[in-house]
Amino acid sequence: MSIARFWRETPRRYNLGGSRCANCSNVYFPPRAVCPSCTAHRQSLGKMEPFQLSGEGEVISYTIVHDPAEGFEMQVPYALALVRTPEGPVLTGQVVDIAPEEVRIGLAVRATFRKLREEGKAGVIHYGYKFTPTQASPGPERKGAVAESVAEPTATGNAAT
Amino acid sequence: MRDVAILGVGMTKFGELWDRSFRELGIEAGFQALVDAKLSSKDLGALYLGNMASGSLIEQEHIAPLLVDYAGLSGHHLPAIRVEAGGASGAVALHQGYLAVASGAYDFVVVGGAEKLTDVPDVTANRITGATADQEWESVFGATLPGLWALMARRHMYDFGTTREQLGQVPVHMHEMGSRNPNAHYRNKITLEQVLAAGPVAEPLGVFDCAPLSDGAAAVVLGPLDRARKFTDTPVQIRASVVTSDTMALHHRTSFTRLDSTIVAAKRAFAHARRRTTDVNIAEIHDAYSISALLALEDIGFSEKGAAGRELAEGRFALGGNPTINSSGGLKAQGRPFGAVGVAQAVEIVRQLRGEAKERQVSGAELGLAHDVGGTGATSVVHLFERVN
Amino acid sequence: MPMQAGIVSYGAYVPRYRITPTEIGKVWGVDGEGMGIGLNVHRKSVPSPDEDTITISTEALRVALARGAIDPQELGAIYVGSESHPYAVKPTATVVAQAVGATPNLTAADFEFACKAGTAAIQVCLGLVGSEMVRYGVAIGSDTSQGAPSDALEYSASAGGAAFIIGREKVIARVHHTLSYTTDTPDFWRREGQRYPSHSGRFTGEPAFFRHVTECARRIMDVASTTPASYAHVVFHQPNGKFPARVGKQLGFTEAQMEHGLVTPYIGNTYSAAALIGLSNVLDHARPGERVLVVGYGSGAGSDAFDIEVTDQIDRYDRSVGLPVEAFLHGGVEIPYAVYAKFRGKIHLGGS
Numbered sequence A: 001m002s003i004a005r006f007w008r009e010t011p012r013r014y015n016l017g018g019s020r021c022a023n024c025s026n027v028y029f030p031p032r033a034v035c036p037s038c039t040a041h042r043q044s045l046g047k048m049e050p051f052q053l054s055g056e057g058e059v060i061s062y063t064i065v066h067d068p069a070e071g072f073e074m075q076v077p078y079a080l081a082l083v084r085t086p087e088g089p090v091l092t093g094q095v096v097d098i099a100p101e102e103v104r105i106g107l108a109v110r111a112t113f114r115k116l117r118e119e120g121k122a123g124v125i126h127y128g129y130k131f132t133p134t135q136a137s138p139g140p141e142r143k144g145a146v147a148e149s150v151a152e153p154t155a156t157g158n159a160a161t
Numbered sequence B: 001m002r003d004v005a006i007l008g009v010g011m012t013k014f015g016e017l018w019d020r021s022f023r024e025l026g027i028e029a030g031f032q033a034l035v036d037a038k039l040s041s042k043d044l045g046a047l048y049l050g051n052m053a054s055g056s057l058i059e060q061e062h063i064a065p066l067l068v069d070y071a072g073l074s075g076h077h078l079p080a081i082r083v084e085a086g087g088a089s090g091a092v093a094l095h096q097g098y099l100a101v102a103s104g105a106y107d108f109v110v111v112g113g114a115e116k117l118t119d120v121p122d123v124t125a126n127r128i129t130g131a132t133a134d135q136e137w138e139s140v141f142g143a144t145l146p147g148l149w150a151l152m153a154r155r156h157m158y159d160f161g162t163t164r165e166q167l168g169q170v171p172v173h174m175h176e177m178g179s180r181n182p183n184a185h186y187r188n189k190i191t192l193e194q195v196l197a198a199g200p201v202a203e204p205l206g207v208f209d210c211a212p213l214s215d216g217a218a219a220v221v222l223g224p225l226d227r228a229r230k231f232t233d234t235p236v237q238i239r240a241s242v243v244t245s246d247t248m249a250l251h252h253r254t255s256f257t258r259l260d261s262t263i264v265a266a267k268r269a270f271a272h273a274r275r276r277t278t279d280v281n282i283a284e285i286h287d288a289y290s291i292s293a294l295l296a297l298e299d300i301g302f303s304e305k306g307a308a309g310r311e312l313a314e315g316r317f318a319l320g321g322n323p324t325i326n327s328s329g330g331l332k333a334q335g336r337p338f339g340a341v342g343v344a345q346a347v348e349i350v351r352q353l354r355g356e357a358k359e360r361q362v363s364g365a366e367l368g369l370a371h372d373v374g375g376t377g378a379t380s381v382v383h384l385f386e387r388v389n
Numbered sequence C: 001m002p003m004q005a006g007i008v009s010y011g012a013y014v015p016r017y018r019i020t021p022t023e024i025g026k027v028w029g030v031d032g033e034g035m036g037i038g039l040n041v042h043r044k045s046v047p048s049p050d051e052d053t054i055t056i057s058t059e060a061l062r063v064a065l066a067r068g069a070i071d072p073q074e075l076g077a078i079y080v081g082s083e084s085h086p087y088a089v090k091p092t093a094t095v096v097a098q099a100v101g102a103t104p105n106l107t108a109a110d111f112e113f114a115c116k117a118g119t120a121a122i123q124v125c126l127g128l129v130g131s132e133m134v135r136y137g138v139a140i141g142s143d144t145s146q147g148a149p150s151d152a153l154e155y156s157a158s159a160g161g162a163a164f165i166i167g168r169e170k171v172i173a174r175v176h177h178t179l180s181y182t183t184d185t186p187d188f189w190r191r192e193g194q195r196y197p198s199h200s201g202r203f204t205g206e207p208a209f210f211r212h213v214t215e216c217a218r219r220i221m222d223v224a225s226t227t228p229a230s231y232a233h234v235v236f237h238q239p240n241g242k243f244p245a246r247v248g249k250q251l252g253f254t255e256a257q258m259e260h261g262l263v264t265p266y267i268g269n270t271y272s273a274a275a276l277i278g279l280s281n282v283l284d285h286a287r288p289g290e291r292v293l294v295v296g297y298g299s300g301a302g303s304d305a306f307d308i309e310v311t312d313q314i315d316r317y318d319r320s321v322g323l324p325v326e327a328f329l330h331g332g333v334e335i336p337y338a339v340y341a342k343f344r345g346k347i348h349l350g351g352s
Helices: A003-008 A009-016 B022-037 B063-070 B091-104 B122-130 B145-160 B166-179 B192-199 B225-230 B260-272 B290-300 B308-313 B338-354 C021-028 C033-037 C052-066 C094-102 C117-130 C201-224 C242-251 C271-285 C314-315 C326-330 C335-341
Strands: A017-021 A049-053 A058-065 A078-084 A090-093 A110-117 A126-135 B004-011 B046-050 B080-083 B111-114 B198-202 B216-224 B237-247 B282-286 B368-372 B379-387 C008-013 C017-019 C044-046 C075-081 C107-111 C136-144 C159-165 C173-185 C233-236 C291-295 C300-310
Touching: A003 A009, A003 B063, A009 A017, A009 A126, A009 C094, A058 A090, A058 B145, A078 B145, A090 B004, A110 C052, A126 C052, B004 B022, B004 B225, B004 B338, B022 B063, B022 B111, B022 B216, B046 B063, B046 B091, B046 B338, B063 B080, B063 B111, B080 B091, B091 B111, B091 B216, B091 B237, B091 B338, B091 B368, B091 B379, B111 B192, B122 B145, B145 B198, B145 B290, B166 B192, B166 B290, B166 B308, B198 C300, B198 C314, B216 B225, B216 B338, B216 C021, B225 C159, B225 C201, B237 B260, B237 B338, B260 B290, B260 B368, B260 B379, B282 B338, B290 B308, B290 B368, B290 C173, B308 C242, B338 B368, B338 B379, C008 C052, C008 C271, C008 C326, C017 C173, C017 C335, C021 C033, C021 C335, C044 C159, C052 C075, C052 C094, C052 C136, C052 C159, C075 C094, C117 C159, C117 C173, C136 C271, C159 C271, C173 C201, C201 C242, C201 C300, C233 C242, C233 C271, C271 C291, C271 C326
Parallel strands: A090 A126, B046 B080, B046 B111, B282 B368, C075 C107, C075 C136, C233 C291
Antiparallel strands: A017 A049, A058 A078, A058 A110, A058 B198, A078 A090, A110 A126, B004 B216, B004 B237, B111 B216, B237 B379, B368 B379, C008 C159, C008 C173, C017 C044, C136 C159, C173 C300, C291 C300
16 A cells, blocks of 8 residues: 555544544544535534544454465464444444453454554554553553463562672 | 347356367357357347456456457348346346347347356465456455355344255255266266365365356347247246446445345346246256355245245255256256356356256246346346246 | 752652563573673563553553642643653643643643653653743553563663652752763664664773763763762662663662662563652652752663652642552563563564
C-alpha cells in the first residue's frame, strides 16, 4: 500500500476518529461524508461531525486465521474479530495478547496500538489498532492465560555479589 | 423491454490449466457458445466480458477487445466491454448482456467470463482475490476473504446452532456433484471425515471448506426470444436478471448471518418472474466457502433461517432434490475462476434445462436459478432461467 | 534551588511474553538457571512481533494521560529515549504524538544515550516546564533491545516502557534536584547498521556503571544535603538484578529502600525504561512526603540523578487507571526459545 494512501488514514487507524451525523446522531467508523440513515433527502450533507470512539468493544464474532494476509505470516495463527463498540460501529481487527483459542463471542476488548505491517525491511512501518482483552489490557495480569505455572523469582534485590 | 433467450453455451474445463493462456481459454469458451448457437459471427452486436482482476493476475488490462481480436473478429469492430464486480463479475456481465438485448440496443451478444488465477503464486492470488473485500478497513487489519466468511460462519453457529459437521457436508455434496462433471476442477468424491481432518484456513473453515483457485472461461450467446427458434430447438429464457449491492465491508452490515444483497436480489427476481422458490428445480448457488452455500440457501428462501445446514446434511438438495443444488459441483468442485463463475452457472442451468447434462441430468427441470456473490456480499446477482416449451 | 516542576502523571507498559534464562541456556548448552541466579534475572519480557518502541511508548503514555486526566492537546513536548527506535531516521516521537492525539502544536524528538535516554528526556522536560516554555512535557524511556544470540546480554535484554508527564500543576512528585555525571567511557555500543550491540565485558562494571552511578549519587546527596537515610526509596539503573543491589549497598542503602525500585529480576533489563519502570513501581506504592532518589545510567557513559519528594497530591491521583507495575512483574506468559526467536526476528522467512 502506498505511503500516502496509508498516511492519510492515520488519524482513524491510530486514534479511532469517526464521525457522527448531526441529523440523527448515528456514529460511523471510519468517518463518512454522508449518513446512510439520512439519505432520502440528503439531510446529513455538511452535518457530519468528527466523533472519537472510546476504543472499548465486545467480540461479536471471531475466527482464527491460519492462512494469513500478506505481512501477517509471523503472527499465525491469529485471532480476527468483529468488534462492536458501545458507540455503535463494528470494526474488524485482530485480538492479541490472548491465546487465539480463548477468544469468545462476548469477550470484552479494548483497542491497543500495534504494528500492522511493514513495507519490507527498508520500507515504512504501518501502525494501527488491534484489540486486547479488557481484563488483561494493557498488559498481562490474567493468570488463566498462563500456559504453565510461572516460577516466581527466587531472589529480589539482595543478591549482590 | 423484450424477452431474452440464451441461444448457445460453452465453457472450458476448469482447473489448474498450466498449458493454457488467458486468451486461449476465452476464445475456446466463446467459440463453443457461438457454434452451439449456430450464429454467424457477423451477426454479433457486442461482447460483455466478466473478469475480476486481469490487471493484477496477468498484468493485462483492456482484455475485452483482446479476446475479440484473438477470436478473429477485430474486423467487425464490435463493442467489447469488460465488466468487474469481484467474484460476481461474470454474473454482472450476463446482466449487462441481458439489458443490451432486452433494450433492443443489440440483437445478439456474447457474454463471456474468464479468469487466469494460476499465473501468480497462491499467496499473490489470495491477496488479489482478497481485494474484493475492503482493503482499507478489512485487509489492512489482517482480514482475508476466507477469514471474513469464517466470521459469518462462527456467528451462524452461535445464533442458529449450525455445526461444524453441517458445514463440512457442503464440500462433500459439491464433490459428489463434481464427480459427474467432466469440466470440473475436482472430480474426486470426499468424505466428511476428510473435510474435518483437513488443515484449518480460518477457523471454523478448513482447506476443504474453501473453493480452489482455478483457471477457466465460460460463454453464452444471448438473443431476442422471438427469434430464438431460428437458432435452437430448446431456447432458454432469462426470466429475471437482478443485481444488488450492499456495504463493502462486512462489519458495516446489520447482520452477519445473512446477505441482504442476496435476499433482495432473490425477492426481486421471483417477483419479476412471478415465480416462487418452490417452482425452482435446479439452482447454482455461490458456495465459495461452506458457509456461503448455507447463507445462500437461506437468503434465497429455499431453507428457513438457520435450517440450511441440517437440510443439506439430510440430503434435501442432492441430485433430483428440492431443488437440486449445484449439479455442476459449484465453486467448490467445478472450480472458481472468479470472473467466469457467474457465466458458468448459466451454462450449467441451460444444459440442465435442455436435458444435456448427461449423468448429472435432473429430469424434467424447467426453472433454474443462478446466484453469485462478489466479495463478502457487496454484490449479489440472481438470475432465473426457464425452458421455453 | 528547588524547582517548581515535577511529575504530574506516569504510566508503564511491559509486553505480555516472558522467557527464562534456563530456557535460553538450554539452547546454548549453558547453565541458564545459574546464569539467572548470578545476574538476579529470573524472567525477561519479550515483545510480540507487532510491538516495538513506538507501540510500547504509546501504550505507556496513554495510561499516563488517562491517570492524570490530561488533554493530549496540552502537551508541549514529547521526547522518547530509546536505543531501539524502529527507524534510524524518522522519529519515534512523532508517531507517538499522533497516536495519543497530541499533534500538531508541540515539539517532539528522539533521544539516544544508551540506557539513560529516558532520564535525559526528563531533565529536558524539567527545563522546558520550569522555564514555562511548555505546560506539559512528556519523557518516555522505552526499548525492545536485543542481545545477540548466545551473548550474555541475551539472558537479560528485554522490552518495556514508561512515560512521565512533567508539569507544574497537580504535581504528585516534586523534583527538588537533578544533576548528571558524564564521561567518554566505551563500555557498550552499537554501530550504525549493526543488528546487535557490543560490549566490553567486565569493563562495563567498575569503570562504567559503578563509577558513574556512585559519583552521581554522592554528588546529588551533597547538593541536596541528604544522606541515604533521607530516602524512603532508591531506584538505580538495573542492567541486571546484581549491579543495582551492589551499588546500593556500597552507597549505604538498605534492601527495604531498594525493594520497589528493583524490577529487572522479574522482567529483565528494559534499557531506557529500566530505571523509569522502577520509579513507576515506587510511585505505585509511595505515600505523601516520601523522598525518592533515582540514579540512572547510560553506557558511553553517564548518570542522571533525581532527588524527588512525593506530594500530598498523590492521594488525589488515580493510580487505579491502567495496570500497576506489579501486574507486569508477576503476570505474563512464558514462551519457549523457538517462539522467542520467531518473535524477535531471529528467524528469516524465505523469499523476503
